[in-house]
Amino acid sequence: KKAITTSTIKAMKQQGEPITMVTAYDVAMARNVNEAGVEMILVGDSVGNVMLGYGSTVPVTMEEMLHHTKAVMRACGTALVVADMPFMSYQASIADGLYNAARFLKETGCTAVKLEGGSEICELVQKMVAAGIPVVGHIGLTPQSVNQMGGFKVQGKDVAAAQKLLDDAKALEAAGAFAIVLECVPAALAAKVTAELKTAATIGIGAGNSCDGQVLVCNDLLGFSDGFCPKFAKKYSDLHGSIVSAVQQYIREVKERSFPAPEHTFKIDDEVLEKLY
Template sequence: METSKALNILQLNKMKREGLPISMITAYDYPSARLAEEAGIDIILVGDSVGNVLSNYNSTLPVTIDDMVYHTRSVVRGAEHTFIVADMPFMTYHVSSEEALTNVRRLMQEGHAHAVKLEGGMEICDTVKRIVQSGVPLLGHIGLTPQSVHQIGGYFIQGKNSQAAERLLNDARALEQAGAFAIVLELVTEEVAKSITREVSIPVIGIGAGRYCDGQVLVYHDMLQYSAPYREKKFVKTYSDIGTLIRDSIGQYVKDVKDRSFPGEEHVFKADENVVERLYGNAKVKGGTL
């Protein structure tokens, strides 16, 4: 596959204006990123969902800035020609703008991210402005915000009534005015997501937000059922069942080891005859001569 330069925020805005859908995938490591780039993905998000997906945490809260730097660096190495966005994890941008900028610096300089993502609406816009003014592209995230899961009481669909819809619309407008280059909408009713997408001039990328956003994002491990046990999600389309394939393949390997059919003749290395004679002489072994 021919390589090309990574997209930038000007090109992403042009895609919105021209009605060209934006594809995004959430990935956490080198091989996943490499495969996503080879498949032609537009954006890779290194999500703090790495805690749920790879470590089986029950929320994203335990994920640290060190975790995000490590995984972002791995993804960038795998997808050198793709636009990479890194999540700012829990409480890394809430204490002060100075602390937020310090953590942004780590994701950009150590992780080599092209942009960062923050969860929240109007309440974080002052921080958004400071980060954008420092020269960092920033992706907003509203709707279901996993870092606030204990505050909102669980993983619920957002925007189901007029008050909630108005709040989401105001959050989207505020993030646009603060300088965000795009917004992720997570688990938002389709009607509200459609309204927000039409209202703001920046791209809106949905996950569980219906058909009318400017783009879509799914988690690598979800769309491939690469987990055990896999939990069905209404908003996810399964493209391959890699989990079952992996489990069956490892099971076959275990069987082959147990019945000694692996390694076979084609998997072993042979020494020169003089080495064999020096080690074993004319000794016989079970199954024939060495």
């Protein structure tokens, strides 16, 4: 199977072939989702919530993102790997944004970076693309702005907000973004944005089935936790249940000394033992 590039993603949009993306944060998950055949892996700053136990993505650092992106890159699959730029790694200045984006490509070998925001980041996006850094945009619900937005809610519901979302999508496309995540956007608005964009593929999460592609957080998709699951996520598995029952079985077998069994056990010649004093 051939490695997926930004050209593959653009061609898929033109051909109307849905694009699949999931998050991964380590080599084990990245190997599995590569084998499943996903086109893109996102090393999301959701690593903060999902893997590190932060309450939001706001505390996530460049060093944490680089650490997890390096691990994902060691899976050596065909999926195109996109790394999320963490909060305040690109907002303070254009120079910061270029420098930090380049760190992902140079230090991890990933192909692209993702940034939250619309027209306000377009000058930076343009310079990144001009410098050879493929960019994925992210508009609608942008979790790094949760403190400003006052919670996690559906975006773009009134005329002004819907128009801004459409304008931001077009501005990101014009700046050279090859894909744009639409998070928590009404389905009909996401469909309109998707139809209006000529080159940038829309990747929806809570944005209906008309987007050019879809993204889910791997832990949500796999049912890794029995806690809160957002309305837009579907649990395709119950790994939480599988993990708890597997570990419970291990506990039982250790307590009753049925694990380890002979096949898990190393042997020694009796005569060796007999010579010991």
